[in-house]
Amino acid sequence: MSISIIVMGAKGRMGSTIAGLVRADPELTLVGVVEREGCEDGLDVYGCLCGTELAAMLPEFPGAVVIDFTAPQVSLANARTCARHGNPIVIGTTGLSAEEQAELRAVAAQGPVFWSPNMSVGVNVLLKVLPELTRALGESYDIEMVELHHNQKKDAPSGTALKLAECLAGARDWDLAEVGAYCREGIIGARPKKEIGVQTIRGGDVVGVHTVYFMGPGERIEVTHQAHSRENFARGSLRAAKWMAGRGAGQLYSMQDMF
Incomplete structure (x- = not known):
């Protein structure tokens, strides 16, 4: 059974790479892509639901795994949104402060969250x-x-x-x-x-x-x-998304847990 994926920042360097790899993976289905307001033009090329609000998209796809390589505060907000809806989220965002990491661990107690600053x-x-x-x-x-x-x-x-x-x-x-x-x-x-x-x-x-x-x-x-390529990190995030599908809350998961 295919795993539904929603990609954040789908026009960015990592987001576009991830979205392309999801479409090429027979075990995954790209069901949604999200960009910030004002940058959504051209997203229809992915042939799935497009939007600027993750919260509006999640009710359409219960259980879909969200993949996020954006910015610390954006990733935290998306993690909170996913926790409220019960959707797993895989985060590859770097630059999180100690306080932001602590907040992410608190969110992970409410919903399934995977975070690694490097998916290699x-x-x-x-x-x-x-x-x-x-x-x-x-x-x-x-x-x-x-x-x-x-x-x-x-x-x-x-x-x-x-x-x-x-x-x-x-x-x-x-x-x-x-x-x-x-x-x-x-x-x-x-x-x-x-x-x-x-x-x-x-x-x-x-x-x-x-x-x-x-x-x-x-x-x-x-x-x-x-x-050598961003695909190295993107493929790691897809592997994490497959591992997170159906997983529950309780801890902040990482690559070490997956291995």
């Missing part, structure tokens, strides 16, 4: 592997990270970089809020041992590159993940 299988495997590597190398190895994205990305560091940095800090029983270094300038002195640097580069149309450096006495280890 490879990145989520790194989240499992990097802590083990960190512990094995020990604290004599300094940890730094560089993340590179396209020039239209609004948040920095990327949600993926922060997620990776959190798992690295956790492996050393550190609090990232205390040890994260996101900017260096001027005469700053020697690098503290208890520090994780996360540096941001923006330019061109780069989909996403994250490199973690472990720098120790006499050697350096580099672990790099490169996303």
Whole structure:
């Protein structure tokens, strides 16, 4: 039986990619697309219900899974709307603050919510592997990270970089809020041992590159993940949507839960 999908921001980079992949997947049916008011022209190309209000669309499709790669406050509002109607929502939006993440967890207690700042299988495997590597190398190895994205990305560091940095800090029983270094300038002195640097580069149309450096006495280890296409993240969201279909409320689901 096909799973009904509603795509938010269907004219955006991620939204259009997701909508196209949904239409090509025999296990899924694109039943609705949503755009903000004033941007809805041209949505009829998808051959499904089009609109600017998710709340008006959900009663037409009970149980449909909503996929959202928009903006933090928009995603939170959509999650609340889905919870009221009992529809699952898959969110890939990055840049959520700690307060917004806490609010999303509260919404997940009322309705089925899945959130991951990176839907890549490879990145989520790194989240499992990097802590083990960190512990094995020990604290004599300094940890730094560089993340590179396209020039239209609004948040920095990327949600993926922060997620990776959190798992690295956790492996050393550190609090990232205390040890994260996101900017260096001027005469700053020697690098503290208890520090994780996360540096941001923006330019061109780069989909996403994250490199973690472990720098120790006499050697350096580099672990790099490169996303070659947005389809990598879009396919992850479709996999999550299939997994979320029929799932209930009670927790904020993630890629780790799905794996």
